[in-house]
Amino acid sequence: MKKIFSTALVLMLMFTLLAACGKKDAETSATKEDKKITVGVVQTNANESDWRTANTKSFNEAFATAGFELKMVFGEGDHAKQISQAQQLIQEEVDYLVVLGLQSAGWEDVAKAAKTAGIPFIMADRKLDLSENLYTAMVCSDFLAEGNKAVDWLKTQKLDAYKIVVLGGDTGSSAQLGRSKAIEDGAKANKWDIVFNQNMKGWDETLAKQAVADLIATGTKFTVIYAENDNMARGACTAMDAAGITYGKNGTVKVIAFDANKWGLQNVLSGKFSLDVECNPLHGPRIVKLINSLKAGEKVEQNAYVDETTFDINSITQAIIDARKY
Ligand code: AHR
Numbered sequence: 001m002k003k004i005f006s007t008a009l010v011l012m013l014m015f016t017l018l019a020a021c022g023k024k025d026a027e028t029s030a031t032k033e034d035k036k037i038t039v040g041v042v043q044t045n046a047n048e049s050d051w052r053t054a055n056t057k058s059f060n061e062a063f064a065t066a067g068f069e070l071k072m073v074f075g076e077g078d079h080a081k082q083i084s085q086a087q088q089l090i091q092e093e094v095d096y097l098v099v100l101g102l103q104s105a106g107w108e109d110v111a112k113a114a115k116t117a118g119i120p121f122i123m124a125d126r127k128l129d130l131s132e133n134l135y136t137a138m139v140c141s142d143f144l145a146e147g148n149k150a151v152d153w154l155k156t157q158k159l160d161a162y163k164i165v166v167l168g169g170d171t172g173s174s175a176q177l178g179r180s181k182a183i184e185d186g187a188k189a190n191k192w193d194i195v196f197n198q199n200m201k202g203w204d205e206t207l208a209k210q211a212v213a214d215l216i217a218t219g220t221k222f223t224v225i226y227a228e229n230d231n232m233a234r235g236a237c238t239a240m241d242a243a244g245i246t247y248g249k250n251g252t253v254k255v256i257a258f259d260a261n262k263w264g265l266q267n268v269l270s271g272k273f274s275l276d277v278e279c280n281p282l283h284g285p286r287i288v289k290l291i292n293s294l295k296a297g298e299k300v301e302q303n304a305y306v307d308e309t310t311f312d313i314n315s316i317t318q319a320i321i322d323a324r325k326y
Pocket residue numbers: 048049050051052125126169175203228229230258259279
């Protein structure tokens with residue numbers, strides 16, 4: 001009798017254990033399935049430009065809609081800080097790492113660490129100097145192509161004299177490198193003069209305004225402002241206003257800007273800016289789509305450039321501006 005009782009007890013214990021394991025496995029797999037995708041995003045700066053504000057907003061909104069947990073950090077102009085932030089996110093075992101680099105160079109160790117950790121490394125906005133075996137995919141702008149669009153447009157203007165002021169963005173970012181290479185190569189090929197060529201830390205509008213004001217004070221004549229974003233172009237216009245220099249549609253200076261924020265396009269329509277080259281910041285939905293494809297095991301394009309266009313006084317309308325998302 002005693003033997004039967006103890007066998008029954010052992011059996012009962014076994015069934016209880018099996019049920020518990022099964023439940024745990026079920027819970028584990030359910031937890032795994034329900035676990036939110038966590039994405040680490042290493043952003044450049046919080047208040048860098050209107051473009052950057054739209055870009056950050058796009059990540060926040062798209063990730064919230066997708067149900068992703070977003071861990072966004074800001075380098076605030078410090079490349080070394082971005083590197084350590086990326087390493088920290090890898091330590092925290094995020095599911096995906098998205099990097100928008102202040103600098104193009106210096107990302108190999110982070111990319112290798114992500115690869116070792118099995119974390120897909122995605123570049124957004126600005127392509128980094130990485131071999132294709134070190135990143136999973138990218139959603140970036142082709143900044144050289146953007147600059148070449150501006151050069152091609154400038155050629156059509158057939159100015160009496162090409163005396164160009166270049167207001168560059170953050171030194172060493174792929175956005176600055178691409179856009180500056182385009183105008184520098186274009187000036188060489190077309191025998192144009194670059195009378196000023198300086199990069200503004202943080203793409204800063206005030207720095208651009210001061211640089212143009214100082215240049216005007218030296219008596220240097222110029223016929224083109226090539227500003228590598230809308231904010232710096234607006235800074236240049238403020239300096240020209242203060243000096244009584246006319247620009248835009250009926251002025252002596254052509255103003256070229258990049259980004260095509262809504263307000264920048266309004267300046268094209270009003271004749272202040274002569275050309276605004278689109279650099280589209282709405283990467284949130286693109287990255288969500290990419291991550292969902294990766295999660296589903298689908299093959300993704302490794303090097304995806306964002307489609308972008310240009311706007312000048314002849315092509316812009318209020319309806320176009322009103323329809324824009326940023
Ligand atoms: O990387 C894109 C550039 O960064 C934009 O042209 C500029 O406005 C932003 O700050």
